[in-house]
Amino acid sequence: MKTRIKEFRARYDMTQEDLARKVGARRETIVFLEKGKYNPSLKLAYDVAKALNSTIEEVFIFED
Amino acid sequence: MKEKMTMVLGIGVTTLVVFTFAFYILANPGVDLFDIISIPIILIIVLSSTYLIYDKWKNIKAGLPTKDERLTNAAQKAGYYGFIAAIWSAVGSNMGSIILNDESLSGNYVVAAVVLISGIVFMASYFYFSRKGD
Numbered sequence: 001m002k003t004r005i006k007e008f009r010a011r012y013d014m015t016q017e018d019l020a021r022k023v024g025a026r027r028e029t030i031v032f033l034e035k036g037k038y039n040p041s042l043k044l045a046y047d048v049a050k051a052l053n054s055t056i057e058e059v060f061i062f063e064d
Numbered sequence: 065m066k067e068k069m070t071m072v073l074g075i076g077v078t079t080l081v082v083f084t085f086a087f088y089i090l091a092n093p094g095v096d097l098f099d100i101i102s103i104p105i106i107l108i109i110v111l112s113s114t115y116l117i118y119d120k121w122k123n124i125k126a127g128l129p130t131k132d133e134r135l136t137n138a139a140q141k142a143g144y145y146g147f148i149a150a151i152w153s154a155v156g157s158n159m160g161s162i163i164l165n166d167e168s169l170s171g172n173y174v175v176a177a178v179v180l181i182s183g184i185v186f187m188a189s190y191f192y193f194s195r196k197g198d
Contacts, residue, residue, distance in 0.1 A: 026134070044132075
C-alpha cells in the first residue's frame with residue numbers, strides 16, 4: 001500500500017510528530033505508514049485522512 | 065496519568081529485579097551451569113525493560129502516546145510467541161536435562177527456565193515486530 005502522507009504533510013507544513021500527536025499515534029507509526037510498511041486500521045486511516053483535511057481514498061492508495 | 069503510573073510500576077519492578085539479582089550473586093559466590101545460562105538472560109530482560117521505560121518517558125515528554133495500535137498488535141504477536149516458548153521450554157528443559165545429564169530437573173529449575181525463556185522470547189519478538197511493521 002502506498003500513501004501520500006508525506007506530500008500532504010508538506011502541504012500543511014506539518015511534522016511527523018505533529019501528525020502523530022493529532023491522531024494519537026506514535027511518531028514511528030507515522031514513519032511506517034509513510035514508507036507503506038504498515039496497514040493501519042480503518043479508524044487510524046480515517047484519523048490520518050481527517051488530520052490532513054482529506055479523505056482515505058486520497059491519502060491511501062490501495063494496490064491489488 | 066495511567067501511563068505515568070505504568071512507568072513508575074515498571075521502574076519499581078525493574079529495580080526490585082536488579083536488587084534481587086544482586087543479592088543472589090552476593091549470596092552465591094559459586095557459579096554453576098544454570099547461572100551461566102540464566103544470568104545473561106536476566107541481564108537482557110532488565111536492559112530491554114529499562115529501554116522500554118526510557119522510550120515511554122521520551123514519548124510522555126514529547127506529549128505523544130506511549131502505545132498505539134501498531135504496538136498493541138506487536139505486543140499481541142509477541143505474547144503469542146512467548147506463550148509457545150513457555151510451553152516448549154517446560155517440555156524441552158526437562159527433556160534436555162534428561163538427555164544431557166541423565167536426570168530430570170526439579171520443579172524450581174523448570175519454572176525458572178519457563179519464565180526466563182518465555183521472557184526473552186517475548187522481548188525479542190516484541191522488539192522485532194515493533195521495528196518490522198506489518
